Amino acid sequence: MRSVHKSAIALLLGLSLTACSGSAEAPATGAGAIELVETTPAATGDVDTVTWALPSGEPASLDPARTGDYSANTVGTNLCESLLRLEPDFSTAPGLASAVTQKDPTTVVITLRDGVTFWDGSPLTAGDVVYSLKRNMDPKLASYAAHVYASVTTIEETGPLEVTVTFKTPDVQFIPDLAGVPGSIIQEKFATKAGQAFGTASGGLMCTGPFQLGTWTSGQKISLKRYDAYWDTARKAKAATFDFVFLTDSSTLTSALLSGEVDGVYGAPVGSIAALQRSASGKLYFGPSTETVSLGAVAAEGPAADPKIRQALDLAIDKTSFVTSVLKGAGEPLKTFTPPLAWQGSPAKDVYDAGYAALPDTSKADLEAAKKLVADAAPSRTDLVIATPAGDQSLLQTATIAQAAAGQIGLNVTIKQLQPAEFAGLFYDPALRTGIDLIATTGYLEVPGALYYAPGFVFSGAPFNWTNYENPEVTANIGAAVAETDPVVSAQKFVAAQAIYGPAKLQITLAGSYNRLYLNKRITGAPASFNYISTAWAALVGAA
Missing domain, CATH: 3.90.76.10 (Dipeptide-binding Protein; Domain 1)
Structure with missing residues (x-):
C-alpha cells in the first residue's frame, strides 16, 4: 500500500474533491481566492533548461x-x-x-x-x-x-x-x-x-520515458536529458534538460522561486502561499489532490485503540479551522480516508458518492459529544503521546492543535518529535511504536480506485491495522468488493463496509490539501493536478 510521509513510507490518504474536470471554485479561506484547475496553459515551444525543486530532498533510489x-x-x-x-x-x-x-x-x-x-x-x-x-x-x-x-x-x-x-x-x-x-x-x-x-547514482537506469537519466550529483541535483526517439511524438519533452535540485528549507525554496533561480515546484510551502500569490515572477496554481493530513492510531492497546477515544478526538478538532490555520485555506475537511477523487472515473460513481455523502460530517467541533465519548470509554489512562517528524512545522502545528483539543475533553497529549529515519521506522517496526499512541502524518493516494486503501486497515494482520480492528461484516464486504468484477456490485459492497469502519475513525482524517504548483512566468504546461505523482509530467513543461 503506497503511503508516505515525505521521504518515509507512511500513510496513503485521499482528498475529497467534487470537481474532477475543468476547474472549480474552492473556499476562499486562505491567502486569497482559490480556484482548482487540473492543468496549466499548454506550452508554446521548447526551452533549453528547466530547474525544478524537490522540497522533500534527494531520492534514495529511482x-x-x-x-x-x-x-x-x-x-x-x-x-x-x-x-x-x-x-x-x-x-x-x-x-x-x-x-x-x-x-x-x-x-x-x-x-x-x-x-x-x-x-x-x-x-x-x-x-x-x-x-x-x-x-x-x-x-x-x-x-x-x-x-x-x-x-x-x-x-x-x-x-x-x-x-x-x-x-x-x-x-x-x-x-x-x-x-x-x-x-x-x-x-x-x-x-x-x-x-x-x-x-542509484552509480548504477543508473534504462527505461522508455521522455527523459533519460543524465548526471546525478549527490547532494546537489539530478539532471535529465530529453530522449529524442521517444515513442509518443505528441508528448516529446519540450525541455532539452530538466534539472532537479534538492531544497528542503521552506524559506530558501521560497526565495529561489521568487528570484527565478528555480523555475517550479510541486508542494510549494504552505506558509509561503500569500507571498507566492503576490509574486510577479510566476504563478501559484491549486489543483485536485489526494494528499491529506491525519492522526493515525498506532497502538493495539490503550486509549487510541478504543474507537470511542478516536471518535472523541475527531469531534474535538474543528476541521474547518484546521484548514484555515494549517493549510491556509488550500484544502478542505474530509469524512474518511478514501477520497471521492478515487472513484470519479468509475461507472459506479453515483453509488460511491451516495455512500460518502451518508457518512457523518464532523468538520465542526462538538466538544460536549466528545466529552461524553471519553466518559463512556472510561480509559485506563488519559495520557497520550503523538509522534511527529522533527523539522516538519505543519505536522508539529497539527499535533499542537490536537493537543489543545484533547485537553478540552479531558485527555492529556504529549508531543514527541522523532528524527525522520526514526519516524519512518514506526510504520514497519512494532517495537518502535512502543509508548506512542498516535502519529501526525501526511500521505497520498497515487492511483484511482476505492479499494486501494481500505484493505490495509480492515483485515487482520494488514500493514496498517495497528489497532487490531476487527469486524466480520466489514472484512466480508471488502473481500467481496475486491473480488467482484461488476463495478456497481463492488461499489455497493465497499459502501456497506465504509458505513461501518468510517465512523470508527481507523484514521482521524483532518483534511485534504490541494496540490500547490508554482511556475515561473517563462514556463507552463505542467499539470496542476496531483496526477504528476504517477505520470511523465515534465515532458509537458515548455515555453510560456
Missing part, C-alpha cells in the same frame, strides 16, 4: 520497486513509464500498454504498444514487462508495490507484445494500480547487470 515518496516519484515517473497513464482527473488511459483487459475474473491480458524503445534504442519486449512486474513479487527485493501483487499467481509472456497475469482470487484494483509505480517498466538486461546498484 528504481521503481524502491520508489515510495514524493521526490522519487516526482523524478522517476519521467524516466520509467507505467503500463497505463494517470490523467489529471485521476482517470486512466493507455500508456506503454495499448490495452489492459479483464479477460475473466482471474485473468488480465496486457497488450503492449508496438514501436516503443528503451534509451539505448532496443525495443520494449513482453519479456521486459514480465521481468518488471515479477520483480515486485520477490521478497528479497521488498518492493514497495509488493501488496499490489499479493493475489497474483503467474505473470507470463503469451505473445510478442502480450503478457497475461493470473490471480488466485479476483482483484479489481489491479488494473488501476498499473497506472502508478506498480506498473512501471524497466529493461531486464540493464537491471540484471546493474544488480543492487540499479536506480
Whole structure:
C-alpha cells in the first residue's frame, strides 16, 4: 500500500474533491481566492533548461520497486513509464500498454504498444514487462508495490507484445494500480547487470520515458536529458534538460522561486502561499489532490485503540479551522480516508458518492459529544503521546492543535518529535511504536480506485491495522468488493463496509490539501493536478 510521509513510507490518504474536470471554485479561506484547475496553459515551444525543486530532498533510489515518496516519484515517473497513464482527473488511459483487459475474473491480458524503445534504442519486449512486474513479487527485493501483487499467481509472456497475469482470487484494483509505480517498466538486461546498484547514482537506469537519466550529483541535483526517439511524438519533452535540485528549507525554496533561480515546484510551502500569490515572477496554481493530513492510531492497546477515544478526538478538532490555520485555506475537511477523487472515473460513481455523502460530517467541533465519548470509554489512562517528524512545522502545528483539543475533553497529549529515519521506522517496526499512541502524518493516494486503501486497515494482520480492528461484516464486504468484477456490485459492497469502519475513525482524517504548483512566468504546461505523482509530467513543461 503506497503511503508516505515525505521521504518515509507512511500513510496513503485521499482528498475529497467534487470537481474532477475543468476547474472549480474552492473556499476562499486562505491567502486569497482559490480556484482548482487540473492543468496549466499548454506550452508554446521548447526551452533549453528547466530547474525544478524537490522540497522533500534527494531520492534514495529511482528504481521503481524502491520508489515510495514524493521526490522519487516526482523524478522517476519521467524516466520509467507505467503500463497505463494517470490523467489529471485521476482517470486512466493507455500508456506503454495499448490495452489492459479483464479477460475473466482471474485473468488480465496486457497488450503492449508496438514501436516503443528503451534509451539505448532496443525495443520494449513482453519479456521486459514480465521481468518488471515479477520483480515486485520477490521478497528479497521488498518492493514497495509488493501488496499490489499479493493475489497474483503467474505473470507470463503469451505473445510478442502480450503478457497475461493470473490471480488466485479476483482483484479489481489491479488494473488501476498499473497506472502508478506498480506498473512501471524497466529493461531486464540493464537491471540484471546493474544488480543492487540499479536506480542509484552509480548504477543508473534504462527505461522508455521522455527523459533519460543524465548526471546525478549527490547532494546537489539530478539532471535529465530529453530522449529524442521517444515513442509518443505528441508528448516529446519540450525541455532539452530538466534539472532537479534538492531544497528542503521552506524559506530558501521560497526565495529561489521568487528570484527565478528555480523555475517550479510541486508542494510549494504552505506558509509561503500569500507571498507566492503576490509574486510577479510566476504563478501559484491549486489543483485536485489526494494528499491529506491525519492522526493515525498506532497502538493495539490503550486509549487510541478504543474507537470511542478516536471518535472523541475527531469531534474535538474543528476541521474547518484546521484548514484555515494549517493549510491556509488550500484544502478542505474530509469524512474518511478514501477520497471521492478515487472513484470519479468509475461507472459506479453515483453509488460511491451516495455512500460518502451518508457518512457523518464532523468538520465542526462538538466538544460536549466528545466529552461524553471519553466518559463512556472510561480509559485506563488519559495520557497520550503523538509522534511527529522533527523539522516538519505543519505536522508539529497539527499535533499542537490536537493537543489543545484533547485537553478540552479531558485527555492529556504529549508531543514527541522523532528524527525522520526514526519516524519512518514506526510504520514497519512494532517495537518502535512502543509508548506512542498516535502519529501526525501526511500521505497520498497515487492511483484511482476505492479499494486501494481500505484493505490495509480492515483485515487482520494488514500493514496498517495497528489497532487490531476487527469486524466480520466489514472484512466480508471488502473481500467481496475486491473480488467482484461488476463495478456497481463492488461499489455497493465497499459502501456497506465504509458505513461501518468510517465512523470508527481507523484514521482521524483532518483534511485534504490541494496540490500547490508554482511556475515561473517563462514556463507552463505542467499539470496542476496531483496526477504528476504517477505520470511523465515534465515532458509537458515548455515555453510560456
